[in-house]
Every structure is written in C-alpha cells, then in structure tokens.
Amino acid sequence: MTEDGHGKQGANAEPTARILVVDDSPDILDIARQWLEMEGYTVEPVGSGKEAVARSKSGGYDLVITDLAMPEMGGMEVLAHFAEHYPNTMVIILTGFGTIETAVEAIKKGAFDYLTKPFRGDQIIHSVKKALEIKRLKTENLMLQSVVNEYHTLERIIGRSKAMQAVFRILSRVAKTDSTILIMGESGTGKELIANAIHEMSDRSKGPFIPINCGAIPEELLEAEVFGHEKGAFTGAIRERMGRFELAHQGTIFLDEIGEMSLRLQVKLLRFLQERQIVRVGGNRTIAVDVRILAATNKNLEQAVAAGEFREDLYYRLNVIPVTAPPLREREGDVVVLVNHFLRRHCAKYDMPVKTFSREALAALEHYDWPGNVRELENILERLVLLTEEEQIRLGHLPARIRSQAGNEPVIEVELGDQGIDLKQTLSDLEDRLILDALKRTDGVKNKAAELLGLKRTTLIEKMKKKQMVYADEGD
Ligand SMILES: Nc1ncnc2c1ncn2[C@@H]1O[C@H](COP(=O)(O)OP(=O)(O)OP(=O)(O)O)[C@@H](O)[C@H]1O
Ligand SMILES: [Mg+2]
Numbered sequence: 276m277t278e279d280g281h282g283k284q285g286a287n288a289e290p291t292a293r294i295l296v297v298d299d300s301p302d303i304l305d306i307a308r309q310w311l312e313m314e315g316y317t318v319e320p321v322g323s324g325k326e327a328v329a330r331s332k333s334g335g336y337d338l339v340i341t342d343l344a345m346p347e348m349g350g351m352e353v354l355a356h357f358a359e360h361y362p363n364t365m366v367i368i369l370t371g372f373g374t375i376e377t378a379v380e381a382i383k384k385g386a387f388d389y390l391t392k393p394f395r396g397d398q399i400i401h402s403v404k405k406a407l408e409i410k411r412l413k414t415e416n417l418m419l420q421s422v423v424n425e426y427h428t429l430e431r432i433i434g435r436s437k438a439m440q441a442v443f444r445i446l447s448r449v450a451k452t453d454s455t456i457l458i459m460g461e462s463g464t465g466k467e468l469i470a471n472a473i474h475e476m477s478d479r480s481k482g483p484f485i486p487i488n489c490g491a492i493p494e495e496l497l498e499a500e501v502f503g504h505e506k507g508a509f510t511g512a513i514r515e516r517m518g519r520f521e522l523a524h525q526g527t528i529f530l531d532e533i534g535e536m537s538l539r540l541q542v543k544l545l546r547f548l549q550e551r552q553i554v555r556v557g558g559n560r561t562i563a564v565d566v567r568i569l570a571a572t573n574k575n576l577e578q579a580v581a582a583g584e585f586r587e588d589l590y591y592r593l594n595v596i597p598v599t600a601p602p603l604r605e606r607e608g609d610v611v612v613l614v615n616h617f618l619r620r621h622c623a624k625y626d627m628p629v630k631t632f633s634r635e636a637l638a639a640l641e642h643y644d645w646p647g648n649v650r651e652l653e654n655i656l657e658r659l660v661l662l663t664e665e666e667q668i669r670l671g672h673l674p675a676r677i678r679s680q681a682g683n684e685p686v687i688e689v690e691l692g693d694q695g696i697d698l699k700q701t702l703s704d705l706e707d708r709l710i711l712d713a714l715k716r717t718d719g720v721k722n723k724a725a726e727l728l729g730l731k732r733t734t735l736i737e738k739m740k741k742k743q744m745v746y747a748d749e750g751d
Contacts, residue, residue: 291317292316292317292337292338292407293316293317293319293335293336293337293338294311294316294317294318294319294336294337294338294339294340294403295319295321295327295330295331295336295338295339295340296308296311296318296319296320296321296339296340296341297320297321297322297323297324297326297327297339297340297341297342297345297350297353298320298322298341298342298345298369299322299323299342299345299346300342301322303342303369303392304320304322305320306396307320307340307399308320310396310399310400311399311400311403314400314403316403323345323346323347323348324341324345324347324348324349324350324352324353325347325348327339327341327348327353327356328348328353328356331356331357331360331361334361336357336361336364337364337365337407337410338364338365338366338367338403338406338407338410339353339357339364339365339366339367340366340367340368340369340390340399340403341353341354341366341367341368341369342368342369342370343368343369343370343371343374343377343378343381344370344371344374350368350369350370350381351377351380351381351384353366354366354368354381354384354385354386355384358384358385362385363410363413363414365387365406365407365409365410366381366385366386366387367386367387367388367389367390367402367403367406368381368382368386368388368389368390369389369390369392369394370389370390370391370392371391371392375389375391378391387402387405387406387409388402388405388406390402429443429446429447429472429476431468431472432465432468432469432472433609433612433613433616434606434609434612434613435608435609435612436601436605436606436607436608436609437607438601438605438606438607439601439606439609442469442598442599442600442601445596445598446469446472446473446476446598447476449473449596449598450472450473450476450477451476451477451478452477453477453567454567454595454596455548455567455568455569455570455592455593455595455596456473456568456569456570456595456596456597456598457533457570457571457572457576457593457594457595457596457597457598458470458569458570458571458572458598458599458600459571459572459573459576459597459598459599459600460571460573460599460600460601460602461573461600461602461646461648462573462647462648462650463603463647463648463649463650463651464573464600464601464602464603464648464649465600465648465649466531466571466573466600467486467529467531467571469571469598469600470484470486470527470529470531470569470571471484471529473527473569474526474527474529474567474569477527477567479525479526479527479567482523482524482525482526482527483522483523483524483525483526483527484523484526484527484529485519485522485523485526485527485528485529486528486529486531487500487501487519487528487529487530487531488531488532489530489531489532489533489534489535489536489540490531490532490534490535491532494537494539494540497536497537497540498540498543498556499512499516499518499556500518500519501518501519501520501540501543501544502518502520502543502553502554502555502556503515503516503517503518503520503521503553503555503556504516504518504555504556504557504558505555505556505557505558506557507557508555508556508557508558509556509557512556512557515555516555518553518555520547520553520564520566521553521562521564523564523566524564524565524566525565525566526566526567527566527567527568527569528566528567528568528569529569529570529571530544530568530569530570530571531570531571532571532572532573533570533571533572533576533593534572534573534574534576534579534584534585535574538584538585538586541585541586541589542586544589545586545588545589545592547564548568548589548592548593549592551563551564551565552564568593570593576590576594577590602645602648603645603648603649603652604644604645610640610641610643610645610652611637611640611641613649613652613653614632614637614640614652614656617652617653617656617657618630618632618656618660621656621657621660621661622660625660625661627660628666630659630660630663630665630666630667630668631666631667631668632667632668632669633667633668633669633670633700633703633704633707634700634704635669635670635704635707635708636668636669636670636672636673639670639673639677639678639680640652640673640677642680643676643677643680644680655673655674655677659672659673662743663743664743665743667700669703669704669707669742670704670707670708670711671707671710671711671739671742671743671744672742672743672744678711679715689701689705703742706738706742707742707744709728710724710728710735710738710739710742710744711744713725713727713728721735721736
C-alpha cells in the first residue's frame with residue numbers, strides 16, 4: 276500500500292476520480308461516502324435527482340451512483356440525463372429488493388452495474404473500481420481509435436514521394452477544419468480518394484459523405500438532384516424529394532467535376548455558399564443546411580474563368596484551400612510502391628499467390644508517363660494479375676504502349692556485382708527485350724523479326740507464345 280498525496284489506502288487505483296452519490300436517504304449517503312473516501316475518491320453526496328442534474332452542469336464526474344426510487348426525480352431519469360449529456364460518465368444504480376427488475380432495465384439503458392441495498396463496503400468498492408477501469412479503457416480506446424482512423428485513412432492513399440508527402444501534410448492540417456477545399460489534378464490522380472479521406476479525418480466523419488458528379492448528370496436533372504424538388508415542381512415530380520445538399524446535412528458534400536457545372540447552376544451554388552440555405556426546385560421555403568463543401572476538377576479553372584465558362588466569384592469561394600493531386604509521372608518512387616500495393620490487392624482479390632515482376636518490366640512501368648495516372652496503373656495491374664499465367668510478369672506481358680516507351684532505353688547492361696545475379700532471369704529478360712526490339716523494327720512482321728534474330732519463324736512464334744507476348748494486337 277502506498278502513502279500518496281491523499282494519505283489513504285488503495286488510492287492508487289484511480290486517485291482523482293470524482294464520484295457523485297445520489298440518494299434520498301442520508302444514511303446511505305453517509306455510508307457510501309465513508310467507504311469511497313477511504314479509497315481516496317472525491318465524493319459529492321446529494322439528496323435528490325434534481326440536485327444531481329443541477330450539479331452535473333459543473334461537469335467532470337467520472338461516476339454517478341444513484342438510488343432508483345426517489346421522490347420527484349427517480350434514478351432512471353438521472354441515468355437518462357447522464358446517458359444523454361455525459362455519455363462518458365459511468366452510472367451505478369442502487370436498488371432495494373423490490374426494484375430489481377427496474378435495475379435490470381437500467382442496465383439495458385446504459386447503467387454499468389447495480390447494487391442491492393443493503394450493500395457491503397467491499398461490494399460497492401469492487402463495482403466502483405470496475406466501472407472506473409472500464410471508463411479508462413473506453414477513453415483510451417477512443418483516443419487510440421481516432422489516431423488509428425487517421426492513420427488508416429491516410430494509409431489508404433499510397434505515396435512515398437515528396438509530392439505526396441506534401442499533400443498528406445496539408446490534409447492532416449486542414450481536414451479537421453470546416454473550410455471549403457478545392458482538389459485539383461489530372462484524371463485518375465486520386466481526387467475522390469482525397470475527398471473521402473478529408474471527410475473521414477474530419478469531425479463530420481459520423482455524418483454522411485455525399486458525392487455528386489456534376490459532369491455525369493444532365494443539366495436539367497442536376498438542379499433537382501442537388502437542391503431537391505417539391506411535389507409538382509415539374510412533370511413527373513409526383514412526390515417531394517430531398518436534394519443531395521439536404522442529404523448531406525451535418526456531413527460533407529463532394530462536388531466532383533465542378534468545372535462541368537453550367538453557369539446557371541453556378542449562380543445557385545454561389546448563393547448557397549453565401550447563405551447556407553437552399554430552396555427546392557418548385558418551392559419557396561428556405562431550408563438551412565449545414566454541410567462542408569469539397570470540390571474537385573481536372574480542368575484548369577483559372578482558364579475556364581478567363582474563357583467565361585466559370586464564374587470568378589464562385590472560383591474564389593471554392594478555392595479557399597487548394598489541394599493539388601500531383602500526376603503520377605511527377606511522384607518519384609511511387610510507381611513501385613503502387614505496383615506492389617495493387618499487385619497484392621488484386622492477387623488477394625482473385626485468390627492467387629502473389630506474382631513478381633522482372634526487373635525490366637518494373638523499369639518499364641517506372642519509365643512510362645502514365646497519362647491516366649493511378650487509375651491506369653491500377654487497371655493494368657488488375658489485367659496483368661488476371662491474364663498472366665506465369666508466376667513472373669515480364670516485359671513481354673506489358674501493354675504495347677508501355678513497352679514502346681521502354682524501348683528507347685539502351686539494351687540492358689548486365690553486371691554480376693556483389694549481390695550476384697539470377698542468370699536464368701536475366702537471360703530471359705534479355706531475350707524478351709531483343710525479341711520485342713526485332714518486332715518493333717519490323718513492324719511486327721514475324722518472318723523478318725525472326726531473321727533479325729537468327730531464328731526460324733516457328734521458333735520465334737513458339738517463344739512468344741511461351742512468354743505470352745502479344746505483339747500485333749495491343750492487348751489493351
Ligand atoms: N495514392 C493512391 N493510392 C492508392 N490508390 C489510389 C491512389 N490514387 C488513386 N488511387 C485509386 O485510383 C483510382 C482513381 O482514383 P480517383 O477516382 O480518386 O481519381 P480522380 O482523381 O477522382 O479521377 P477522375 O478525375 O478521373 O475522376 C481509384 O480506384 C483510387 O482508389
Ligand atoms: Mg474523380
């Protein structure tokens with residue numbers, strides 16, 4: 276036993292815990308207080324439910340121990356009050372023999388435990404200790420959970436490059452605010468993924484995330500889709516309907532491809548951004564909506580503004596915090612990490628052992644300029660996983676557009692080096708490269724290619740078959 280600041284035995288368990296005891300019997304209050312103070316807890320006894328509720332406003336109770344049957348306000352009401360306003364406060368119920376059923380009901384409503392009167396000192400202390408321990412674990416777990424959530428959310432966005440690290444830093448800083456964010460970047464760079472991550476890292480993560488693709492919905496329908504409509508607003512509007520803004524209340528709305536929005540709707544959106552309320556199509560009442568706005572575009576909006584296609588005032592309203600998803604060709608080192616990521620994911624998805632890449636094939640992927648960015652890489656990986664029968668994916672398996680960019684490099688240089696070399700592999704890579712080179716030079720005419728390689732045409736075809744090379748047809 277320690278002699279700590281309180282000078283009391285057993286105070287090490289939860290020495291600073293504050294406990295509110297509620298009972299209309301002064302005797303019970305006295306006994307409970309004696310036992311608990313001996314354990315080092317801070318105890319505040321009150322004689323009625325009303326007083327308990329009044330005291331609760333001072334906040335910070337770790338635990339409430341309340342009698343069930345009290346005049347005016349009973350224990351169930353005290354429990355309901357704390358469950359609603361102070362969900363982190365634990366509640367233990369005291370009950371006489373006649374009210375055990377109610378006590379069980381109280382547990383269902385969120386009380387941690389109940390004690391039947393008369394109780395012994397060790398019983399109440401045991402229950403209190405357990406309650407405080409659970410509370411501590413819950414708090415720890417919550418904190419851990421939010422750290423883990425942020426970690427996992429950003430974790431889903433793969434990127435080791437400086438360019439992506441810079442994006443992550445911005446995201447961690449701005450996600451929690453309510454600011455409007457404009458996400459820019461070429462197609463397939465992960466703008467939607469970023470929007471999702473922002474929502475999940477924000478305090479709105481429990482609310483809805485509602486995307487709306489302004490480019491995919493015809494102009495006539497978009498307005499009703501965004502703002503909703505009243506019954507009879509137009510032919511076919513047989514019922515009133517909530518728009519996406521209303522659906523996103525207390526959450527996040529993601530306006531994807533904002534650059535595609537018509538000038539007419541841009542005016543309406545601007546009005547919303549100023550007033551934070553909407554009017555449904557065909558209606559006149561205003562509805563206040565609490566949403567955080569994220570927008571994305573692969574257009575250069577400044578150019579669109581200059582061309583008169585996008586309102587300048589709206590552009591400034593949306594571009595409060597700009598986040599740019601860099602194109603894959605500018606993310607140094609990311610291709611390899613992404614290849615690994617998607618390789619694992621797709622192999623797992625199709626229940627296959629994880630394949631490998633030959634050095635040459637990987638180099639070709641790194642070299643390619645990825646006009647379709649991460650989406651293109653993801654699609655190619657999925658296809659390679661599905662279509663390559665061999666365990667190793669080699670240059671010849673790659674789509675022609677990737678091979679042809681790689682083809683400009685000098686023929687591989689081979690060195691034994693300190694690490695040694697996989698001879699079979701290297702020779703096979705070299706063979707791939709030379710065959711592809713020959714096919715390229717002869718525009719895919721196999722007779723001539725075979726000639727260049729000093730092979731019989733049938734031998735070349737056989738090799739290509741074995742290597743699963745498709746040349747004439749692009750294969751993608
Ligand atoms: N950094 C990344 N890590 C992992 N997956 C990614 C990454 N970036 C994009 N992806 C994946 O690539 C695909 C395309 O991403 P997303 O839809 O977010 O791109 P986008 O920028 O919205 O494209 P578009 O402009 O064509 O709509 C998605 O399947 C997404 O999960
Ligand atoms: Mg998108």
